[in-house]
Amino acid sequence: MELTHNHYTIAGAVDPLELVQKYGCPLYVYDTAIMEKQYRRMTDAVKVKRLRINYAAKALSNINILKFFQRLGAGLDTVSIQEVMLGLKAGFVPRDITFTPNCVGLDELLEAVRLGVRINIDNISILEQFGQARPDIPICIRINPHIMAGGNLKTSVGHIDSKFGISIHMMPMVHRVVEATGLRVEGIHMHTGSDILDPDVFVAGAEVLLKYASEFPDLDYVDFGSGFKVSYMPGDIETDMEELGEKMTARFNEFCREYGRDLELVFEPGKFLVSAAGFFFVKVNVIKYTTSTVFAGVDSGLNHLLRPMFYNAHHHITNVSNPEGKPRFYAIVGYICETDTFGVNRRIPEIREGDILCIHNAGAYGHVMSSNYNSRYRPAEVMIHAGKDYLIRREETMEDILRNQVEVDL
Numbered sequence: 311m312e313l314t315h316n317h318y319t320i321a322g323a324v325d326p327l328e329l330v331q332k333y334g335c336p337l338y339v340y341d342t343a344i345m346e347k348q349y350r351r352m353t354d355a356v357k358v359k360r361l362r363i364n365y366a367a368k369a370l371s372n373i374n375i376l377k378f379f380q381r382l383g384a385g386l387d388t389v390s391i392q393e394v395m396l397g398l399k400a401g402f403v404p405r406d407i408t409f410t411p412n413c414v415g416l417d418e419l420l421e422a423v424r425l426g427v428r429i430n431i432d433n434i435s436i437l438e439q440f441g442q443a444r445p446d447i448p449i450c451i452r453i454n455p456h457i458m459a460g461g462n463l464k465t466s467v468g469h470i471d472s473k474f475g476i477s478i479h480m481m482p483m484v485h486r487v488v489e490a491t492g493l494r495v496e497g498i499h500m501h502t503g504s505d506i507l508d509p510d511v512f513v514a515g516a517e518v519l520l521k522y523a524s525e526f527p528d529l530d531y532v533d534f535g536s537g538f539k540v541s542y543m544p545g546d547i548e549t550d551m552e553e554l555g556e557k558m559t560a561r562f563n564e565f566c567r568e569y570g571r572d573l574e575l576v577f578e579p580g581k582f583l584v585s586a587a588g589f590f591f592v593k594v595n596v597i598k599y600t601t602s603t604v605f606a607g608v609d610s611g612l613n614h615l616l617r618p619m620f621y622n623a624h625h626h627i628t629n630v631s632n633p634e635g636k637p638r639f640y641a642i643v644g645y646i647c648e649t650d651t652f653g654v655n656r657r658i659p660e661i662r663e664g665d666i667l668c669i670h671n672a673g674a675y676g677h678v679m680s681s682n683y684n685s686r687y688r689p690a691e692v693m694i695h696a697g698k699d700y701l702i703r704r705e706e707t708m709e710d711i712l713r714n715q716v717e718v719d720l
């Protein structure tokens with residue numbers, strides 16, 4: 311059987327039910343063909359001399375996925391020193407990794423310098439400290455353009471009261487620190503958050519970034535971050551990458567002419583590259599009726615996929631084992647002792663005990679945000695690549711639960 315989500319198909323040759331049988335349930339499955347397709351959409355859409363797509367590792371950081379993007383020719387965007395180390399282990403050369411942390415100490419930045427990766431600084435206090443410690447290391451500066459974009463306050467990071475980036479109103483101070491310390495600014499960056507629908511909103515943000523970019527004479531790259539929206543249900547709109555690419559191409563080429571040099575245009579998508587490539591399979595343990603609702607209780611919960619509960623994110627849910635059943639309305643809930651609802655009022659082909667459901671768009675911010683809450687295991691991950699399935703993470707065991715616990719005699 312084939313599983314389709316909008317225009318995507320998973321596992322042409324691989325039956326999801328067989329995968330679940332082979333690897334157990336619950337199970338995360340990623341299809342690299344969808345990732346590659348999304349990557350090529352971006353590289354095809356943006357026609358500038360120097361383009362770099364830095365995959366945002368935090369969306370899905372299994373080392374095999376990082377290796378896959380490295381082979382495609384992507385760079386890597388990292389937000390912790392551990393992600394930097396993972397990226398190096400996956401084969402990225404240091405210069406292809408950008409370190410874009412928020413609220414980390416100078417020590418962690420100096421460690422990143424030691425590892426040779428690009429440094430992106432997002433507050434003036436660290437800019438001063440870094441400039442005194444390592445004025446010889448070129449840096450990138452993350453600005454906050456103050457545009458409110460994105461789905462909600464949890465995913466929007468470019469608004470005026472966001473903790474991310476240096477306010478554009480503070481740019482005179484940035485210049486003073488740069489001059490006083492002798493730092494060289496090689497890059498300028500913004501990342502305004504997730505789920506920007508309208509290419510024009512993105513381009514408006516880009517315009518703000520370019521305005522400040524022209525104040526720095528030694529730039530090598532301009533990093534426009536990410537925030538591209540993906541489609542979360544049939545008929546949902548996603549960022550029109552082709553239109554956005556066309557508009558950014560025109561504007562950036564014009565900017566480079568004015569600037570007098572071909573700068574590198576950088577994007578750092580996470581969700582856009584991997585969200586639709588991920589499928590999370592869960593098994594129905596219980597069908598439960600209340601006076602108002604039919605619940606399907608599954609063998610997973612907020613410990614495995616947090617987005618529906620944390621962001622109120624909508625994830626499309628399908629019944630893989632009874633696709634032709636008569637549709638009814640269900641609430642899909644987890645087994646954690648909290649309210650952990652994957653979806654309510656979902657019209658789904660009849661769900662029976664033992665059925666396998668698929669939760670879609672599970673590639674980005676799925677497994678990476680999982681936990682051991684309720685002392686449960688994090689699930690296995692499988693990668694489909696060139697028609698073959700590979701186990702890329704085993705399900706945890708009791709050993710993992712106990713690994714760092716230190717038992718003392720009372």
Ligand SMILES: *Cc1c(COP(=O)(O)O)cnc(C)c1O
Pocket residue numbers: 366368369387389410501503504505535536537538578579580581582674
């Ligand atoms: C999380 C993050 C991204 C990726 O965001 P998506 O919405 O997944 O594309 C890019 N850049 C930075 C700095 C981030 O923190």
